[in-house]
Amino acid sequence: MQMIFLKLFWMFLKIGIFTFGGGYSMIALIQNEVVEKQGWMTAQEFTDILAISQMTPGPVGINTATYAGYTAVVNMGLPVWQGVLGSLLASLAVILLPVAAILLVHSYLSRHSDNPLIAQVLRTLRLTVVGLIAAAALLLLTTESFGTPGLNIQFVVSLLVFAVVFYLSVRHRTSPILLILASGLVGLVVYSLF
Amino acid sequence: MLWQLFASFWKIGTFTIGGGYVMIPLMEKEIVDRRRWMDREEFLDCLSLSQAMPGIFAVNMAACIGRRLCGVRGVIAAIAGNILMPIVLILLFAIFFRYFRDNVYVERIFMGLRPAVVALIAAPVFRMAKSANVCWRNCWIPVVAALLIWLLGVSPVWVILAAIVGGLLYGFVSERNKKEGGCR
Known part of the structure; x- marks a missing residue:
């Protein structure tokens, strides 16, 4: 039983230190661990967690880590208070090493931020993170979230919602919370009518 | 304070x-x-x-x-x-x-918003590709990273480590040749 907490802590330590370029790359790392490797939750459950994490206040990475830590423990059949413990461990672990690193290099890097070697590593990381996030999105394209491909109402509506949200987000930078709420409303109306 | x-x-x-x-x-x-x-x-x-x-x-x-x-x-x-x-x-x-979660209305709402969430993860790929200066010479890096994780199930941790090592090596080499890397 205590194994899960150790595992969670170690896992999120790793996730924290390997997150470069913001919350979305952290989503790729969390997904790989809790969905693909450990199978602690389904891709659909993880998608729901992402929806909530983007609609509630605060850093998306912290929200996702908190919610994923809670869900992993509770899905194992453990009580709610242990789920809370798991979520706190996950969010503590995820910030621990990066914050320690900031304190360590705080005085060093502000003097050496123009080091060409560091700049090259950061450029390569930025490129890689683009691929990381693309993989996260591809892995979330599941039949549970989109319906079985074909001419059925769920699949068609899902594709339409995906296309419209993608377009609005890329082109017009429409706020994510507005897009999520609107899509939820579309779902409520469409699936109640048909 | x-x-x-x-x-x-x-x-x-x-x-x-x-x-x-x-x-x-x-x-x-x-x-x-x-x-x-x-x-x-x-x-x-x-x-x-x-x-x-x-x-x-x-x-x-x-x-x-x-x-x-x-x-x-x-x-x-x-x-x-x-x-x-x-x-x-x-x-x-x-x-x-x-x-x-099992309430029928809640399930309908989530059926509607799940594709939106996936689109919201996909959208920054294109925005970030722009700010990371992706071009023909370096676009293999994100593509290979995505394929490794998506199709081969490689952990993103290894991909990030490879990027750090690769970036360091490339940095060393281009420092030696006194050539500026990147896309310009």
């Missing part, structure tokens, strides 16, 4: 939805313009440090600003303020959502 630092970051953490990039302008307003705790240049130093370091952008900012203003105690105050309410709110939601 510590208490004020906590309060400032509490406000920023509690009332911003959408994560790091939404918080930065608010932090700037609060820390630089309203409280006048640091000047804009110092703030930008923190910004570039937070982006260069691993981890969550907003938390890194809180750590860096807290460190400059009050040392390690400032770090704890700023981070605690920043993440306290988000964690409490998400836990409350997580605990009670279990009871509503």
Whole structure:
């Protein structure tokens, strides 16, 4: 039983230190661990967690880590208070090493931020993170979230919602919370009518 | 001072939805313009440090600003303020959502919004590709990274490690040749 907490802590330590370029790359790392490797939750459950994490206040990475830590423990059949413990461990672990690193290099890097070697590593990381996030999105394209491909109402509506949200987000930078709420409303109306 | 630092970051953490990039302008307003705790240049130093370091952008900012203003105690105050309410709110939601998840209306709402969430993860790929200067010469890097993770199930951790090693090697080589890397 205590194994899960150790595992969670170690896992999120790793996730924290390997997150470069913001919350979305952290989503790729969390997904790989809790969905693909450990199978602690389904891709659909993880998608729901992402929806909530983007609609509630605060850093998306912290929200996702908190919610994923809670869900992993509770899905194992453990009580709610242990789920809370798991979520706190996950969010503590995820910030621990990066914050320690900031304190360590705080005085060093502000003097050496123009080091060409560091700049090259950061450029390569930025490129890689683009691929990381693309993989996260591809892995979330599941039949549970989109319906079985074909001419059925769920699949068609899902594709339409995906296309419209993608377009609005890329082109017009429409706020994510507005897009999520609107899509939820579309779902409520469409699936109640048909 | 510590208490004020906590309060400032509490406000920023509690009332911003959408994560790091939404918080930065608010932090700037609060820390630089309203409280006048640091000047804009110092703030930008923190910004570039937070982006260069691993981890969550907003938390890194809180750590860096807290460190400059009050040392390690400032770090704890700023981070605690920043993440306290988000964690409490998400836990409350997580605990009670279990009871509503099987409700037919809730399920319909989530059936509608799941594709939107996936689109919202896909969209930054294109925005970030632009800011990372993806071009014909280097586009194999994100493509290979995505395929390794997506199709071969390679852990993103290994992909990131490979990027760090590759970037270092490339940096060494181009330093030696005194050539400028990148796309220009």
